[in-house]
Amino acid sequence: MSRSYVVTGGGRGIGKALVEHLLGDAGTVVAIERDPAELAWMDGHPARARLIGVAGDAADETVADQACDLAQAAGVLAGWVNNAAVFRDASVHSATTEHVLDLIAANLNAAVVGCATAIRRFLAAGTPGAIVNVSSHQARQAVPGCLPYVTAKAAIEGMTRALAVEYGRRGIRVNAVAPGSVDTERYARFLGAQAPADAARVEREMALSHPLGRVARPQEVAAAIAYLLSEDAGFITGATVPVDGGRSVLAHDPES
Structure with missing residues (x-):
């Protein structure tokens, strides 16, 4: 049988790019997306027969x-990617603790549910599999106001290591990627909402x-995620791979 994959947040941005990349593997890709409208691009796609959209919350076990x-009806489940994310800022001095915890859960819960679902299915089928969690450079380099997002992504990286250790001998690899800033629809909307001079300044800073x-x-x-899912990465597990153009290793020179 052919391979199949599940990608959460597969309707746009990194998730959509990954879905299209994986289709080149001649497998079937199931994309979970909260907003059904974000799955409309699948209609008329040349590989539509191997594209399956599921509208719903990736944190919902159902x-x-x-x-x-x-995915398993279409082929052997080979990989699961936890890409879905929520970008909401909050600071502990101005937001309630309950609100902060809810925002952390908004990003963490979907990754936990995805990992648990994939691992249970791999074990039940007796087949190897790979999971990739999408983290962020912010897991290690925080910016003001982003405590919920930073905390969730740091937890996801910890979970990645823990699952890699626990399930490696069962043929399951678990890795993460940590992007820097990415030219997604969200990034384009942010720039579009700025005055031209402000948008130019942001782009210079980026x-x-x-x-x-x-x-x-x-x-x-x-492409980096697809590599980690592939057999070429068969001896990589428990790793968080920066895909950030060097952002995480950049130190600003105070003398410059």
Whole structure:
């Protein structure tokens, strides 16, 4: 049988780029997306027969199980990618603790549910599999106001290591990627909402923040994820791979 994959947050940005990349493997890809409208691009796609969209919350175990059922009906489940994310800022001095914890859960819960669902299915089928969790450079380099996002991503990286250790002997690899800034729809909307001069300033700052002089293209992050899912990465597990154009290793020179 052919291979199948599940990608959460597969309707746009990195998730969409990854779905399209994985279709080149001649397998079937199931994309989970909260907003059904974000799955409309699948209609008329040349590989539509191997594309399955599931509208729902990736943190809902029922939705995750539905996606897994569809993937396994189409082929051997080979990989699961936890890409879905929520970007909401909050600071502990101005937000309630309950609100902060809810925002942490909004990003962490979907990854936990995805990992648990994939591992249970791999074990039940007796087949090896790979999981990739999408983290962020912010897991190690925080910015003001992003405590919920930073905390969730740091927890996801810890979970990645723990699962790799626990399930490696069962043929399950678990890794993460940590992108820097990426030219997604969200990034484009942010720039579009700025005055031209402000947008130009942001782009200059972004170029300075990445040693390669630009933000990433979604396809570049997708390619790294696809590699970690592949047999070529068969001896890589428990790793968090930065796909950030050098942002995480950049130190600003105070003498410059």
